[in-house]
Amino acid sequence: MRVRDIMTTKVFTIRSDKKAFVAKEIMEWAHIRHVSVVDAGNRVVGVISNRDILRASLSALDTRFAEAERRQHLTSAPAIAIMHGPARTIGPDASVQEAAALMRRLKVGCLPVVEGDCLIGIVTEHDVLGLVERLPPGALPSGPAPAP
Amino acid sequence: MEVIVSKVRDWMSTDVVTVAPDLTLRSAAELLATRHIGGAPVVAGSRVVGVVSMSDVLSFEASTPVVPAADSGRSEWELEPPEEWREGDEAPAAFFSDVWPDAGADVLERFEQTGSPEWDLLAEHTVAETMSRRVAAVGPEKSIQAAARLMTRLKIHRLLVLERGKLVGLLSASDIVRAVGEGRT
Numbered sequence: 001m002r003v004r005d006i007m008t009t010k011v012f013t014i015r016s017d018k019k020a021f022v023a024k025e026i027m028e029w030a031h032i033r034h035v036s037v038v039d040a041g042n043r044v045v046g047v048i049s050n051r052d053i054l055r056a057s058l059s060a061l062d063t064r065f066a067e068a069e070r071r072q073h074l075t076s077a078p079a080i081a082i083m084h085g086p087a088r089t090i091g092p093d094a095s096v097q098e099a100a101a102l103m104r105r106l107k108v109g110c111l112p113v114v115e116g117d118c119l120i121g122i123v124t125e126h127d128v129l130g131l132v133e134r135l136p137p138g139a140l141p142s143g144p145a146p147a148p
Numbered sequence: 149m150e151v152i153v154s155k156v157r158d159w160m161s162t163d164v165v166t167v168a169p170d171l172t173l174r175s176a177a178e179l180l181a182t183r184h185i186g187g188a189p190v191v192a193g194s195r196v197v198g199v200v201s202m203s204d205v206l207s208f209e210a211s212t213p214v215v216p217a218a219d220s221g222r223s224e225w226e227l228e229p230p231e232e233w234r235e236g237d238e239a240p241a242a243f244f245s246d247v248w249p250d251a252g253a254d255v256l257e258r259f260e261q262t263g264s265p266e267w268d269l270l271a272e273h274t275v276a277e278t279m280s281r282r283v284a285a286v287g288p289e290k291s292i293q294a295a296a297r298l299m300t301r302l303k304i305h306r307l308l309v310l311e312r313g314k315l316v317g318l319l320s321a322s323d324i325v326r327a328v329g330e331g332r333t
Binding site: 143 | 330
């Protein structure tokens, strides 16, 4: 099974210079947890996850700043300031196993799928779960490999 | 040839941090932050009575007046078995649906300013006041496929693993991703 077989092709992106709160609004509106951040040439430069939003909200809640200042921070920071990057991406022809191992190693919940310079999809933990529920018994190992 | 079924027990984590219902929210926040986790099952004696997440604690602060009334309305929680989740129920508790931020350090840094009124407020309220009593759980002998199906249906990222009402582990979406990463799909 390849990444292109399970990836989501409806991808939401935000330009890196746009305000970060727009990413939060996209997530709420589309019920998603990740928004890919692209530069002016439409190349993926990072990802904003809902945990990046939470982290930004926390720093904006810092009580050393006045209320107005805190609100200002949350609404004025550009996407590039709160995203995690550079984006770790994967190709559409990589195996799902490879994508899963990479997600696990990087401790991320998604990988943008890139063909050449072009963003063509996103593969998330939930896409992997969707595959797993259809797997026949015996398709998965019976336990973690021993630590090296 | 016998088919090896990959079970929840094979991939769950057993080193689960739990909290007591009468723990103060301040202590709970400190514990979650230092352990870099986003939430914990709430256990009384040997039974799970609910779940609590860091975002529950933070929103408790946000939605509560900074200066609590003398009678802060601390309610006695009752020891009832938690309710099981069903499809169509209201949105899952943050414990199950949040992608756990590894934001412990950020939270701790914030809470280091312990002179703040909100910090004092957290010390006056308990986990029982903000925990969610509805839990999503799976048995340890269930297949990984069945657990994945439940997470997908409920749109959640983790499940409590309960055996005869007793907590034996926690299975997260990333545990299942790991199984795929080590498999031959």
